[in-house]
Amino acid sequence: MTEGHTITIEQGDRHIRVVHGDHVLAETDRALVLRETGCPVRYYIPAEDVRLDLLTPSDTHTYCPFKGTASYWSLPGAADLVWAYPDPKPDVAAIKNHLCFYEVTVSPA
DSSP, X not given: OOTTOOEEEEEXXXXXXXXXXXXXXXXXXXXXXXXXXXXOOEEEEEGGGBOGGGOEXXXXXXXXXXXEXXXXXXXXXXXXXXXXXXXXXXXXXXXXXXXXXXXXXXXXX
């Protein structure tokens, strides 16, 4: 990590639901909560709790010096709606096989 930059990952205790249009894309009580300096809190959802059958892999890839290279998935009319780090850096290895959405609904704990 760079001086002053931190990432923490912990097991969440809230119900997370992702809806786009008429489709529930993900729903879980097993999300990981990732907090990163300068970024909003993100919920990483286990792949088995995501409706991957509704998503199409994108050609988009981005690189984060702290997490690694991200791959993206889209819906018609919603490009790059979700991302994951298939081979995350060792400090954030817990997010492997988890996906993250820009917009989620978080139920109270």
